[in-house]
Amino acid sequence: MREIKTLADLKKKQEEMRSRIKLRDNAENPESLVQVKVAMATCGIASGAKEVMEYFVDELDKRSIRAIVTQTGCMGYCYAEPTVEITLPGQDPIVFGYVTVKKAGDIIEHYIKEGELVDGIIPQNYNTIKS
């Protein structure tokens, strides 16, 4: 079976395949992209972090926002799970608490796209030991 008969076929194939390695392309310069870290420890997963993470992955892709979605360990805010830390390029990370799927939609719509803060920000109340 000869799949690629014209250059247009090749371009189409490339479009199809691009999503396959988009994650790898993005990883080459993470600083320039939106980084979303979902706390996926026991407490987080029990409160639905897995669904939230899936939502972020799908939704950001659907809206063609170039972002890196990763999971991280427990951030310590177990009372506010699921918690999500979002770093916009060149800005300090901000942690959101009680992130349900609906809330995740708000965060994408307002914070990630517009840069407006939404409810549920957990202020940073600790210092990291600098070695």
Place this chain on the structure above:
Amino acid sequence: MSKYKMHILVCAGTGCSSSESNLVCEILIDEVERKGLGGDVQIIRTGCFGFCEKGPIVKVLPDNTFYTNVKPADAKEIVDEHIIKGRKVYRLLYTDPESGEHLPDSKHMGFYQKQIRVALRNCGTIDPENIDEAIARDAYQALGKVITEMGPDVAINEIKSSGLRGRGGAGFPTGLKWEIARKNDADQKYVVCNADEGDPGAFMDRSILEGDPHSIIEAMAICGYCIGASKGLVYIRAEYPLAVKRLKIAIAQAHEYGLLGDNIFGTDFSFDISLKYGAGAFVCGEETALIHSMEGKRGEPTNKPPFPAQSGYLGKPTNVNNVETFANIPVIILKGAEWFSSIGTEKSKGTKVFALAGKINNVGLIEIPMGITLREIIYEIGGGIKNGKKFKAVQTGGPSGGCLTEKHLDIPIDYESLTASGSMMGSGGMIVLDEDDCMVSVAKFYLEFIVDESCGKCAPCRIGNKRMHETLKRITDGKGTQEDLDKLKNLSYVIKDTSLCGLGQTSPNPVLSTMEHFMDEYNEHVIDKKCRAGQCSNLLYYVISEEECIGCMACLRACPTHAISGEKKEAHVINQEICIKCGACMEKCKFDAITLRSDYPRVSVPIV
């Protein structure tokens, strides 16, 4: 759209494979399946990341975590900790040799910071056995552009104005080579990819073929279209089984997609590629010898002209390019000659891949823009000399090249400056030598290689190099004379001037260049009978330490040649003229007073 949230890239190049990266990969796959994460985590075997020193390499995306020295036993921990809990496995992270800190991702590693990856663009990113991933990273787009938009003349002009020069060593302008091959009319022409990489320590061609075979297939097809050839041949050594396997898979996949075969992209251009195996002879990297070997004849070079572009494989016009040269072609077509020529120096454009080997911290494969200095390569990318030793020289260009020493550290790396300083670009092997390396032995090593690899067709190379090797052996054995040094130099020039092909003409280079920069070491070997690096075992001496020796006379009694003298309770002395270096004295000494040294106190000792 794939739903994978994480990608784990495992290096499956020859280097990492030999340290069990395949097992690591299988355990990772098993473990991910067992934890029910098969749909979330994709595990990909990629080509070489270049950081071979610390292989096997495992890279976790999207957070770009760079794990080094991953053993099969570590695979489960990576899945349990990193993949499931999101905690990096710190002990496997790369440690910065200067600060001692763990670096979480490859962006911050000095090794990668100065590199620009053009020829190696897909190595370590895609699965080389999957054409779809290659296509996603622009594979075959350049071929499409050349065939449907540019046409052969425009494409050749693009290559010409990019300034790309042959990466196999001599640096002949690639565009010009193509143009000559295009102008020669014939019913059949051939495109040959020279994958007969023979320099000791060089493995860039292998890594490109293993990590991104489609880039070579595409470039060969482009070349075929431009010069009017419908047949491509890859001359590859059978010692590269993994590269052969991946190339075969890639060719089959390209056929399946219609990117090779008849009527490519719906035009009347047809192109096919087959493999020809070489037995791994160094001389077959020379294009006329290569062509003879492909024809089934002895791998011997012939006089040029006729050049292969006029009469090559089976007497037809043939264009031979090296693997790395081909790997640059698609990028030049897609990004334009201007982009390519913006990298590098005035006469050497683009990047060059080097294989760093020897006494350097980061052994591996690097790709650097032309024009950066040797110092940057060795100290910033290479991470300096192993064990904090002192840099002595770097051997570039393999057996045809020469040595660059400390005073060359700040010259820019390009074709002209390397030649001007007595070495050459070669295919890109860089062997770093430190204070523990004996330069005479290094020259001897390369001569030994040449003696093995000389095809034997012309006398200067066949006999001359043999004599050179014998002379060097005499010198390292401590039997050399002043006359030997003069002979060595004369013979070198004769071989250089009278040999038939490039192999012979360049074979004395290691000797000439070490003699130029390290004449004092040659003199020491010949006059003082001393090897300062302590590499030549015949030039090591058993010496009794005056402080340690208590005068027990045990060694004196053990010495079969009565070379040791000394009174009871006084330090003994070994007469080096009589000593046969049997080591019996050292064995007998209970006080560790006898050591092997590269020099001994030169006082006349009365013979007992």
